[in-house]
Amino acid sequence: MSESIDDERQRIREQKKRELQERLENGGNLNADRESTAPDEPIEITGQDHLDEVVAKHDVVLVDCYADWCGPCQMMEPTIEDLAAEADAAVAKVDVDAHQRIAQQLGARGVPTLVLYADGQPVERMVGAQDRGTLGNLIKQHT
Known part of the structure; x- marks a missing residue:
């Protein structure tokens, strides 16, 4: 079970990295998803x-x-x-x-x-x- 949790966390991290990279490449705001x-x-x-x-x-x-x-x-x-x-x-x-x-x-x-x-x-x-x-x-x- 802990492997599946770790796998899920890693998947989320990878997804976030991709989103951040896309925003950087497109000149977007890094904190666009964060609520102020x-x-x-x-x-x-x-x-x-x-x-x-x-x-x-x-x-x-x-x-x-x-x-x-x-x-x-x-x-x-x-x-x-x-x-x-x-x-x-x-x-x-x-x-x-x-x-x-x-x-x-x-x-x-x-x-x-x-x-x-x-x-x-x-x-x-x-x-x-x-x-x-x-x-x-x-x-x-x-x-």
Whole structure:
């Protein structure tokens, strides 16, 4: 099964490379597929392909790995919702119980774990509850 996931990721990478090459050759904008405006609400991730799509679609994505039973996760929920509504980044939520493999690939050994993606690459990883100011400043550094 992991080979098919890796094969799918490689296929997506190759497709993206071709699209970027075509845009470069045609003088197009490299960020044409990326959305400059982020959704106003957190995006519930439904699977690995969905996460890959969200990260590819938005310039900056804050991924919140959480669990419903986690007290610090529950305390952070209003902050996560505020960031989604106000920050220039997409905010995605991964339920670690429902998506254990994704959480493992994101390096979530504890909850909450927050991973910040910029231009499709993970640039920061934080474990534990974070305050709004810290997360907001982190997002601003990458937008």
